[in-house]
Amino acid sequence: xxxxxxxxxxxxxxxxxxxxxxxxxxxxxxxxxxxxxxxxxxxxxxxxxxxxxxxxxxxxxxxxxxxxxxxxxxxxxxxxxxxxxxxxxxxxxxxxxxxxxxxxxxxxxxxxxxxxxxxxxxxxxxxxxxxxxxxxxxxxxxxxxxxxxxxxxxxxxxxxxxxxxxxxxxxxxxxxxxxxxxxxxxxxxxxxxxxxxxxxxxxxxxxxxxxxxxxxxxxxxxxxxxxxxxxxxxxxxxxxxxxxxxxxxxxxxxxxxxxxxxxxxxxxxxxxxxxxxxxxxxxxxxxxxxxxxxxxxxxxxxxxxxxxxxxxxxxxxxxxxxxxxxxxxxxxxxxxxxxxxxxxxxxxxxxxxxxxxxxxxxxxxxxxxxxxxxxxxxxxxxxxxxxxxxxxxxxxxxxxxxxxxxxxxxxxxxxxxxxxxxxxxxxxxxxxxxxxxxxxxxxxxxxxxxxxxxxxxxxxxxxxxxxxxxxxxxxxxxxxxxxxxxxx
Amino acid sequence: xxxxxxxxxxxxxxxxxxxxxxxxxxxxxxxxxxxxxxxxxxxxxxxxxxxxxxxxxxxxxxxxxxxxxxxxxxxxxxxxxxxxxxxxxxxxxxxxxxxxxxxxxxxxxxxxxxxxxxxxxxxxxxxxxxxxxxxxxxxxxxxxxxxxxxxxxxxxxxxxxxxxxxxxxxxxxxxxxxxxxxxxxxxxxxxxxxxxxxxxxxxxxxxxxxxxxxxxxxxxxxxxxxxxxxxxxxxxxxxxxxxxxxxxxxxxxxxxxxxxxxxxxxxxxxxxxxxxxxxxxxxxxxxxxxxxxxxxxxxxxxxxxxxxxxxxxxxxxxxxxxxxxxxxxxxxxxxxxxxxxxxxxxxxxxxxxxxxxxxxxxxxxxxxxxxxxxxxxxxxxxxxxxxxxxxxxxxxxxxxxxxxxxxxxxxxxxxxxxxxxxxxxxxxxxxxxxxxxxxxxxxxxxxxxxxxxxxxxxxxxxxxxxxxxxxxxxxxxxxxxxxxxxxxxxxxxxxxxxxxxxxxx
Numbered sequence: 006x007x008x009x010x011x012x013x014x015x016x017x018x019x020x021x022x023x024x025x026x027x028x029x030x031x032x033x034x035x036x037x038x039x040x041x042x043x044x045x046x047x048x049x050x051x052x053x054x055x056x057x058x059x060x061x062x063x064x065x066x067x068x069x070x071x072x073x074x075x076x077x078x079x080x081x082x083x084x085x086x087x088x089x090x091x092x093x094x095x096x097x098x099x100x101x102x103x104x105x106x107x108x109x110x111x112x113x114x115x116x117x118x119x120x121x122x123x124x125x126x127x128x129x130x131x132x133x134x135x136x137x138x139x140x141x142x143x144x145x146x147x148x149x150x151x152x153x154x155x156x157x158x159x160x161x162x163x164x165x166x167x168x169x170x171x172x173x174x175x176x177x178x179x180x181x182x183x184x185x186x187x188x189x190x191x192x193x194x195x196x197x198x199x200x201x202x203x204x205x206x207x208x209x210x211x212x213x214x215x216x217x218x219x220x221x222x223x224x225x226x227x228x229x230x231x232x233x234x235x236x237x238x239x240x241x242x243x244x245x246x247x248x249x250x251x252x253x254x255x256x257x258x259x260x261x262x263x264x265x266x267x268x269x270x271x272x273x274x275x276x277x278x279x280x281x282x283x284x285x286x287x288x289x290x291x292x293x294x295x296x297x298x299x300x301x302x303x304x305x306x307x308x309x310x311x312x313x314x315x316x317x318x319x320x321x322x323x324x325x326x327x328x329x330x331x332x333x334x335x336x337x338x339x340x341x342x343x344x345x346x347x348x349x350x351x352x353x354x355x356x357x358x359x360x361x362x363x364x365x366x367x368x369x370x371x372x373x374x375x376x377x378x379x380x381x382x383x384x385x386x387x388x389x390x391x392x393x394x395x396x397x398x399x400x401x402x403x404x405x406x407x408x409x410x411x412x413x414x415x416x417x418x419x420x421x422x423x424x425x426x427x428x429x430x431x432x433x434x435x436x437x438x439x440x441x442x443x444x445x446x447x448x449x450x451x452x453x454x455x456x457x458x459x460x461x462x463x464x465x466x467x468x469x470x471x472x473x474x475x476x477x478x479x480x481x482x483x484x485x486x487x488x489x490x491x492x493x
Numbered sequence: 494x495x496x497x498x499x500x501x502x503x504x505x506x507x508x509x510x511x512x513x514x515x516x517x518x519x520x521x522x523x524x525x526x527x528x529x530x531x532x533x534x535x536x537x538x539x540x541x542x543x544x545x546x547x548x549x550x551x552x553x554x555x556x557x558x559x560x561x562x563x564x565x566x567x568x569x570x571x572x573x574x575x576x577x578x579x580x581x582x583x584x585x586x587x588x589x590x591x592x593x594x595x596x597x598x599x600x601x602x603x604x605x606x607x608x609x610x611x612x613x614x615x616x617x618x619x620x621x622x623x624x625x626x627x628x629x630x631x632x633x634x635x636x637x638x639x640x641x642x643x644x645x646x647x648x649x650x651x652x653x654x655x656x657x658x659x660x661x662x663x664x665x666x667x668x669x670x671x672x673x674x675x676x677x678x679x680x681x682x683x684x685x686x687x688x689x690x691x692x693x694x695x696x697x698x699x700x701x702x703x704x705x706x707x708x709x710x711x712x713x714x715x716x717x718x719x720x721x722x723x724x725x726x727x728x729x730x731x732x733x734x735x736x737x738x739x740x741x742x743x744x745x746x747x748x749x750x751x752x753x754x755x756x757x758x759x760x761x762x763x764x765x766x767x768x769x770x771x772x773x774x775x776x777x778x779x780x781x782x783x784x785x786x787x788x789x790x791x792x793x794x795x796x797x798x799x800x801x802x803x804x805x806x807x808x809x810x811x812x813x814x815x816x817x818x819x820x821x822x823x824x825x826x827x828x829x830x831x832x833x834x835x836x837x838x839x840x841x842x843x844x845x846x847x848x849x850x851x852x853x854x855x856x857x858x859x860x861x862x863x864x865x866x867x868x869x870x871x872x873x874x875x876x877x878x879x880x881x882x883x884x885x886x887x888x889x890x891x892x893x894x895x896x897x898x899x900x901x902x903x904x905x906x907x908x909x910x911x912x913x914x915x916x917x918x919x920x921x922x923x924x925x926x927x928x929x930x931x932x933x934x935x936x937x938x939x940x941x942x943x944x945x946x947x948x949x950x951x952x953x954x955x956x957x958x959x960x961x962x963x964x965x966x967x968x969x970x971x972x973x974x975x976x977x978x979x980x981x982x983x984x985x986x987x988x989x990x991x992x993x994x995x996x997x998x
Contacts, residue, residue: 376606
């Protein structure tokens with residue numbers, strides 16, 4: 006029946022354009038930046054182009070809110086706007102806005118004069134948004150590529166630093182490799198089920214006929230996506246890339262694309278009701294948490310430390326995937342949101358402290374910051390406490406929901422590994438706090454005042470972290486509603 | 494009654510007044526004097542408000558009072574459920590009683606980052622009170638973890654020499670132990686669908702929790718490890734001496750006075766309340782550990798050259814009494830345990846303040862650096878003697894009543910426990926009086942000590958309340974015990990059934 010409709014109706018209805026409205030907005034603003042950039046004086050264009058990008062991301066947020074009134078499928082069942090996709094759209098576009106705010110000062114201090122930086126951020130965000138609403142594996146692949154290629158370039162933006170170029174090449178090579186895995190998985194899945202539509206695949210699985218090929222396809226897709234979220238054992242690239250990339254970009258790439266990929270994973274694992282996922286996830290989650298935390302224990306570079314921490318957090322989040330869908334989906338969504346809030350905030354502070362050429366990114370450079378820059382240090386402390394999972398921060402409820410969901414599925418062993426890991430994790434986050442508050446400051450590390458853009462970014466992320474930590478009810482309820490729609 | 498309108502809100506008020514004060518302090522300009530005065534006013538306000546609790550408590554009534562139960566988060570089912578009984582009420586009052594004294598004692602000793610200090614102190618007070626009044630396991634865990642950060646920061650930012658080491662050690666020890674409790678709480682939630690203490694208790698007693706029998710020993714241990722580290726029970730005590738020696742005076746006072754009681758309170762409320770059979774089954778080794786703590790703590794205290802470390806080890810010894818009393822499962826034992834918690838809070842709090850006063854003058858805690866202090870500092874010496882005697886357990890002072898009750902409970906449980914425990918009383922007399930003799934009697938051995946100024950007015954004001962409390966608690970313990978007794982009776986009810994069931998077999 007679907008086939009006939011496709012033949013009859015070759016032109017999409019106008020309401021279907023609303024279902025990709027945020028993507029359109031982001032793409033248009035991205036192109037405006039690319040067009041404006043060559044026409045402007047290179048030395049003064051940064052602020053203007055940044056502002057255009059900021060307006061673009063805010064417009065995308067507005068478009069998302071507007072779009073939420075028109076749920077449904079579009080473009081021959083390739084995109085599906087539901088509360089689930091709106092949730093991730095909102096998350097991604099907000100993170101984008103915050104990252105752009107952080108970048109203003111950073112670009113100036115690092116003396117990076119390249120307007121396409123902001124364009125690439127918007128294009129990347131567009132790909133990520135599309136990933137969260139796509140229900141068609143080929144479209145997901147295209148969206149994944151749009152988002153990945155933008156980030157490959159963004160990683161190499163500190164052109165003067167060899168480490169940045171190294172990170173870019175490394176990320177590009179390994180990333181392409183992983184994408185190939187994903188594509189191969191899609192191909193096998195098509196061979197197994199005769200469709201690339203997640204809905205159709207789900208129907209096939211639920212009807213009971215699960216060909217062996219589907220398992221292989223699923224495993225290969227998981228490898229590709231696991232690489233993108235830096236889950237062990239596909240995490241090797243993470244520390245080097247995070248260390249080399251510009252700090253605001255790390256804040257971006259450790260949250261928004263991850264959230265988008267987790268959205269895809271949620272759709273594949275739960276909406277399509279993928280078979281045999283439990284042990285795949287169990288093992289990946291357990292080793293991600295453990296390797297991430299153990300690796301972070303010995304780091305002296307704050308960016309590397311947070312890189313390992315992001316591996317561990319991918320592990321915590323994956324625990325939700327091993328749970329029952331009705332609890333696991335909301336827990337994973339909540340985790341993605343609170344991780345985005347705290348990690349973007351943490352990297353905003355890191356990029357401010359880093360100074361010209363990112364010279365001050367070791368633990369020792371943070372000594373005495375509690376005294377010299379009390380507000381920034383206090384804000385970073387909030388984010389770090391949230392990463393530890395201390396009450397009244399979003400990170401606490403995130404872990405809490407994930408572990409509860411896993412316990413409801415009787416995964417006591419996995420929860421014990423997770424709980425022990427979060428205790429280990431406390432140690433290395435604490436090292437930063439201890440450095441800031443309990444060690445004598447070093448005079449040669451400069452402290453500059455906080456510009457208004459960065460200040461806004463920090464206020465937004467701190468407020469979101471605290472909000473999720475004190476009144477998580479509404480967000481969780483929304484996530485639960487999305488989950489029930491997704492499962493229907 | 495007019496109090497009825499007040500009753501549901503009073504616990505919320507008492508809990509959050511300090512936090513509100515702390516947040517207001519954020520807006521203050523950095524004029525240290527104003528900050529100190531304001532903190533004192535806020536902490537006194539909290540104390541006055543908390544006095545509402547004992548005044549209006551219906552003493553004959555068992556169970557929780559001043560209850561407030563509102564839904565906080567719908568899913569998971571987390572409630573803002575607060576309430577106190579005779580035991581937790583006094584611990585709340587102890588907290589609010591000690592905090593203004595902490596403010597006074599830190600008046601001059603904290604000179605840098607004054608604002609942050611008092612903000613942390615007030616946040617800590619809120620978290621501590623929250624632990625004692627929460628009846629929702631989630632809320633309890635929330636406050637339990639929330640005490641960690643302000644305390645660790647107080648130690649790490651305002652402490653002495655090895656403060657960073659001590660702060661991190663304190664944080665990690667208690668943090669790692671409490672994740673086991675979190676796991677146990679989550680397990681209970683997934684099986685019962687509620688965090689409410691009373692509801693879970695009822696579900697367990699009526700056998701509605703699926704798979705409870707198999708999991709109970711592990712759940713008991715999960716809770717117990719978290720509590721045992723806080724108490725601290727031998728051999729998990731090694732963080733305590735470090736934390737105390739490095740902590741600023743106010744930190745030590747609250748650490749010994751209130752924070753350690755979170756552990757023993759948790760045992761009384763949750764270990765006994767939720768897992769009576771497992772408590773009974775594990776009582777023998779726990780009591781042995783408590784006895785080791787009493788004797789070992791005392792012996793180590795005796796050989797300490799450092800005054801503050803001596804008091805820290807004496808805390809291990811005294812808290813051993815509390816654990817011994819709780820796991821004797823007798824009315825006298827539990828009454829005594831609760832009373833020792835309060836008495837120890839007052840007298841050890843005072844001892845730490847006294848040590849801190851000396852440190853402000855000489856910047857050392859070494860006993861060998863003093864000697865003959867009674868001559869230059871007569872008022873200080875008399876306060877010190879009074880508190881030492883209270884701590885030793887002199888009849889008519891607060892230490893005696895609790896220890897006596899605990900020991901009589903321990904005797905009834907097993908005579909040898911009582912006998913061994915009783916030696917602890919002797920040991921404590923030895924190390925405290927010996928320390929007193931070395932510091933205060935004889936000739937002034939160091940010339941620099943000749944000119945030490947005696948207590949000033951502020952220090953007297955800080956010390957008098959503790960001395961008065963020590964005396965009143967010793968003379969009229971019934972004022973406290975008649976509120977504690979009914980609650981203890983309720984806590985022990987399942988044990989009477991257990992015992993009769995055992996006899997019936």
